[in-house]
Amino acid sequence: MRFVPLAVSALALAMPAAAYAQATPATPAGQEALEILKEAIEVPTVAGRGNVPKLAEKLTARLVAAGFDPKDISFTPVEGTDTGYFIVRYPGKDRKAKPVVVNVHLDVVEAKPEDWERDPFTAVVENGYVFGRGASDNKGDTAMMLAAVMKLKRSGWVPSRDLVLGISGDEETLMRSTAKLAEALKDAELVINGDGGGGELSNDFQPIVYSVQAAEKSYADFKLTVTDEGGHSSRPGSFNAIGAMSRALAKVDAYRFPPQLSPLTKAYWEGTAPNAPEDVAEAMVAFAADPNNTAAAERLSARPEYVGLVRTTCVPTMVNGGHAANALPQSVTANINCRIFPGTSRVQAGEILKQVIDDPRVTLEMMDDGSIESPESPLRKDMMDAITKAVHQRAPGLTVVPQMSAGASDSMYFRALGIPSYGVSAIFMRPDDEFAHGLNERLPIATIDPGVKQWETLLREILK
Ligand SMILES: [Zn+2]
Missing domain, CATH: 3.40.630.10 (Zn peptidases)
Structure with missing residues (x-):
């Protein structure tokens, strides 16, 4: 800065x-x-x-x-x-x-x-x-x-x-x-x-x-890990750890948690709408009236300043993997950072991610960062x-x-x-x-x- x-x-x-x-x-x-x-x-x-x-x-x-x-x-x-x-x-x-x-x-x-x-x-x-x-x-x-x-x-x-x-x-x-x-x-x-x-x-x-x-929102980091035997890159098998991790991360990246509305965020949307630009204001009023209004939820989610108030968000933030340019990867890790809407536990968010990834070769572990739910x-x-x-x-x-x-x-x-x-x-x-x-x-x-x-x-x- x-x-x-x-x-x-x-x-x-x-x-x-x-x-x-x-x-x-x-x-x-x-x-x-x-x-x-x-x-x-x-x-x-x-x-x-x-x-x-x-x-x-x-x-x-x-x-x-x-x-x-x-x-x-x-x-x-x-x-x-x-x-x-x-x-x-x-x-x-x-x-x-x-x-x-x-x-x-x-x-x-x-x-x-x-x-x-x-x-x-x-x-x-x-x-x-x-x-x-x-x-x-x-x-x-x-x-x-x-x-x-x-x-x-x-x-x-x-x-x-x-x-x-x-x-x-x-x-x-x-x-x-x-x-x-x-x-x-x-x-x-x-x-x-x-x-x-x-x-x-x-x-x-x-x-x-x-x-x-x-x-x-509560904070959570989940560590994803994929391991494999590895080997010479000239003799690939059907499984590749980086490939598996890439597919898992693409799924997490594409996944949207369901929109949520609480008494607090309802009051926030209603109170903020009168001073917001017209197109956003309409979406705020519509979403406050009905959190199942997908179009309104998506319009608000498109803006970085509002996306966090619409839903839980989980995004890949770090990847690390492979050990040599000419070797099959033996280990790949990634970090998924979540900001979780009050009412959903960190454990629940992790379970949802597991379902989204849907691959037993990808393990998920919640990191202890001193953060708690409130x-x-x-x-x-x-x-x-x-x-x-x-x-x-x-x-x-x-x-x-x-x-x-x-x-x-x-x-x-x-x-x-x-x-x-x-x-x-x-x-x-x-x-x-x-x-x-x-x-x-x-x-x-x-x-x-x-x-x-x-x-x-x-x-x-x-x-x-
Ligand atoms: Zn401070």
């Missing part, structure tokens, strides 16, 4: 270049969020460097200064890792009621300084953005959420029940801390997750839609109303739709325990500014003030 300086892309697209010119947040809470974000970016919480506890320590100092009791703050290392989970309890009026959990993560994806235009672990404020690894994933929301929570604490606000900040430390890699965190907080009423959902802006900075992440969260009216209210005070009237993501976020561990979880990032940005996991990751300064306010309003609404 190549970084295009804002001024150049602005010229090319004839956008108002001034919209992101805001150099610093206007409110004290926004300024505090920016300070937290800068401090967080400068602690490289990449897997293997052991820095997550250091960042938790810095945040603890801030929380204590804002009035939190040190007894209510803990960092728990997870055995066998260099990370752990961080819990902050904000005592509420009813200490017996199930707590509301706010989840974010402190770790970031690796970044190679030599590939970046600026040092990824130095927070640089430039052209209306904060640059640095984690600026958007997930230190931006962590900072805005913490600034809102500290503001509430200082103001003397007491939530109706306990508010628990449940913060993981290896969301981007093995999610061991997430598994332990979810276990430690399994009595939660619900989870709101800052690392999912969010607002999309048009190229001219107008809000287009706000998404609430309420489900994610159900869709119900679209609770109280939650959707609270989220909509918080979004509307920064973007009046904006469409709010539930969303299913390709996974995987911390939410899957909570959902798997039966705890509804809602991705409610307070970042509004243009798709062009989305560099999470990539080079030159950045957060628009302009999203910070309204983002802190969104977190504050949301917490006040849910915990009133």
Whole structure:
């Protein structure tokens, strides 16, 4: 991915270049969020460097200064890792009621300084953005959420029940801390997750839609293997391992899982249709009304941004086989990557693939990647109303739709325990500014003030 300086892309697209010119947040809470974000970016919480506890320590100092009791703050290392989970309890009026959990993560994806235009672990404020690894994933929301929570604490606000900040430390890699965190907080009423959902802006900075992440597809890799005795390539028999694997892969490639519609995707299609181009909008409405409408399902599946919401998808992603140009292959392996619709288990998806391949010489094995299955969260009216209210005070009237993501976020561990979880990032940005996991990751300064306010309003609404 190549970084295009804002001024150049602005010229090319004839956008108002001034919209992101805001150099610093206007409110004290926004300024505090920016300070937290800068401090967080400068602690490289990449897997293997052991820095997550250091960042938790810095945040603890801030929380204590804002009035939190040190007894209510803990960092728990997870055995066998260099990370752990961080819990902050904000005592509420009813200490017996199930707590509301706010989840974010402190770790970031690796970044190679030599590939970046600026040092990824130095927070640089430039052209209306904060640059640095984690600026958007997930230190931006962590900072805005913490600034809102500290503001509430200082103001003397007491939530109706306990508010628990449940913060993981290896969301981007093995999610061991997430598994332990979810276990430690399994009595939660619900989870709101800052690392999912969010607002999309048009190229001219107008809000287009706000998404609430309420489900994610489960992830699975299946390894296909074909073995054979091999031999000299001048003496072929009736069976060839590469030939057999090719036929198997062609079948997988051609196979389409049946279209599916859930309460969440139905609401997504209906909510998205009014802003979609006409031909797609028609297909969305038709598919939401009848998932057996094959023509509508195919029209949506033809678009990469929608295919994952129509059905389970499984695609060949890697092949490896043969050992010499003049030898019959003895072994061929391939990887099939699946993104599975909630409601279908990973084992079931594997069985379907076996039937599709229909060849006893091709073996199929599910790889263990730490991924788990999780159900869709119900679209609770109280939650959707609270989220909509918080979004509307920064973007009046904006469409709010539930969303299913390709996974995987911390939410899957909570959902798997039966705890509804809602991705409610307070970042509004243009798709062009989305560099999470990539080079030159950045957060628009302009999203910070309204983002802190969104977190504050949301917490006040849910915990009133
Ligand atoms: Zn993340």
